[in-house]
Amino acid sequence: MAERGENLDPVRFRGAGFAPGESRLGGGLALVGLVTLWQAASSLLGVSPLFLPSPAAIVAALWRLIAHGDLLAQIGVSLLRILAGWSLGAVAGLAVGLGMGLFGFARAAGFAVVSALFPIPKIALLPLMILWLGIGEPSKIATIALGVFFPTAISAATGVDSVPRNLIRMAQSFGLPFADIVRKVVLPGALPSILAGFRISSSIALLLVVSAEMVGAEKGVGAFVLQAGNLMQTDQLLAGVVVLSLLGLAVARVIGALEKRFVDWR
Amino acid sequence: MARLVLEHVSHRFGDLDVLTDVSFELGANEILAVVGPSGCGKSTLLSIAGGLVAPVAGDVRIGDIPAASLNPLTFVFQDFALLPWRTVAGNVALALEHRGLSKQELRAVVDDVLARTQLAEFASALPKQLSGGMRQRVGLARALAVRPAILLMDEPLSALDSQTRDLLMDDLEQLLARGAMSVLYVTHNLDEAVRLADRALVFSRRPGRIRAISSAPVPRGARADPANADAVARWRADLWSMIRDEAAAADRETAHG
Numbered sequence: 408m409a410e411r412g413e414n415l416d417p418v419r420f421r422g423a424g425f426a427p428g429e430s431r432l433g434g435g436l437a438l439v440g441l442v443t444l445w446q447a448a449s450s451l452l453g454v455s456p457l458f459l460p461s462p463a464a465i466v467a468a469l470w471r472l473i474a475h476g477d478l479l480a481q482i483g484v485s486l487l488r489i490l491a492g493w494s495l496g497a498v499a500g501l502a503v504g505l506g507m508g509l510f511g512f513a514r515a516a517g518f519a520v521v522s523a524l525f526p527i528p529k530i531a532l533l534p535l536m537i538l539w540l541g542i543g544e545p546s547k548i549a550t551i552a553l554g555v556f557f558p559t560a561i562s563a564a565t566g567v568d569s570v571p572r573n574l575i576r577m578a579q580s581f582g583l584p585f586a587d588i589v590r591k592v593v594l595p596g597a598l599p600s601i602l603a604g605f606r607i608s609s610s611i612a613l614l615l616v617v618s619a620e621m622v623g624a625e626k627g628v629g630a631f632v633l634q635a636g637n638l639m640q641t642d643q644l645l646a647g648v649v650v651l652s653l654l655g656l657a658v659a660r661v662i663g664a665l666e667k668r669f670v671d672w673r
Numbered sequence: 674m675a676r677l678v679l680e681h682v683s684h685r686f687g688d689l690d691v692l693t694d695v696s697f698e699l700g701a702n703e704i705l706a707v708v709g710p711s712g713c714g715k716s717t718l719l720s721i722a723g724g725l726v727a728p729v730a731g732d733v734r735i736g737d738i739p740a741a742s743l744n745p746l747t748f749v750f751q752d753f754a755l756l757p758w759r760t761v762a763g764n765v766a767l768a769l770e771h772r773g774l775s776k777q778e779l780r781a782v783v784d785d786v787l788a789r790t791q792l793a794e795f796a797s798a799l800p801k802q803l804s805g806g807m808r809q810r811v812g813l814a815r816a817l818a819v820r821p822a823i824l825l826m827d828e829p830l831s832a833l834d835s836q837t838r839d840l841l842m843d844d845l846e847q848l849l850a851r852g853a854m855s856v857l858y859v860t861h862n863l864d865e866a867v868r869l870a871d872r873a874l875v876f877s878r879r880p881g882r883i884r885a886i887s888s889a890p891v892p893r894g895a896r897a898d899p900a901n902a903d904a905v906a907r908w909r910a911d912l913w914s915m916i917r918d919e920a921a922a923a924d925r926e927t928a929h930g
Contacts, residue, residue, distance in 0.1 A: 573750060573752055574754055574756060576725055576754070577748065577750060577754035578767070579725060580723055580725060580746075580747065581744055581767065582744055582771070583767070583771055584771060587770070587771050591756075591767060591770075592756065595758045596756075596758075670758075672757045672758040672799055672801065673801075
């Protein structure tokens, strides 16, 4: 009797691919590779440091600026503006967004206003803000707050929409008061969307603080970068850009940690 | 004495009539199964009975509610309706937190129902860590925690595989036998109805009307006795015959537009 399986072909595995996993090594290698290539191009091809300073020159400039204390002061100023503007915009956006998610009239009015105003590049409103609030801090903070308000409101409203209705009905069936349903069911359920909104709004805040500082400020990372550009100090200019990139990464890390802490149940 | 009374209840969603002139009573400690073809309005009826949907016509009244009942009309949902961010104990506690209990009282009630539903060792688990059967146990524990006078069960076992369903039905049978509760049990599964119910309310196709209310030929506790097997089988066959007629008619109506 023939051996079982004799003359049969093995089934070919066809399930590979389309399942990209996480690779910390890949990310690190890509960054190191890019910086190495940049450094090699600067050193070997003789690219003018005025047009493209080498990574080593940028690090040296960064070190000098930090040691001098000037850059840290500029970062501090920018961070304060971001913190104030983002907090104002986020609190207002959350209040309006939750209202839009929970109440019919607020929803109709809110979506009409938000849809009309959201597409406006908020930096275009800075001159108006300066006219209303003066050249000082309030106009910059208000511009950042405006930029943060809209994505926060939209993410909060869509977050409330995404809470499964059966959970709300369950809470109603157990007699939970309205405030308890909002606090214990709606807010936690909307949190993933709200945090996703925070991720976007924090990037917008960073973008706007730099833009606002370039338009009308003496201090701040944006003003520093602009001044370095005007003085052709491209190593310092790019040192400022590196700081902005690190700030963006730090904010993303903070949001990531919040997500891990509060929406780990997904 | 009737604990839940529906009188001439009708409902529609937009232009679609869902229920027409439904009247029945649910007695104290009675289990009434509601069966009928798909889409006949069974779940809507349950939502109306529980006050989650306001009917366009008719009355729903309750009475004879024990003073100790914290939430007389309590649902057990088909999809469990657990908060994914709360632990098992937290989901059960949700139903009690606004009832003015002290922390110790609340903890004692939660521990008690988790023990009764064999969930004590899973108190700290999140719903995502549980199987479907365990999740529905949590749904049951949450319902029992508020000492319901009337349980409104909306296809509580239909999201489970057949093995889990059988196991949970055993537990359900024991829990319902021990507790002094009335149950309105919506199901499309005749085996559940025949095993658990004292009476079965057979619905017509949509718009749902009561086609028949049929009493079980033998008491709940005696149905497993082989001597009663024929009577139980006949009851099931009678119920199925009525549902099949309605389902077939519904199919024909759908096919003819």
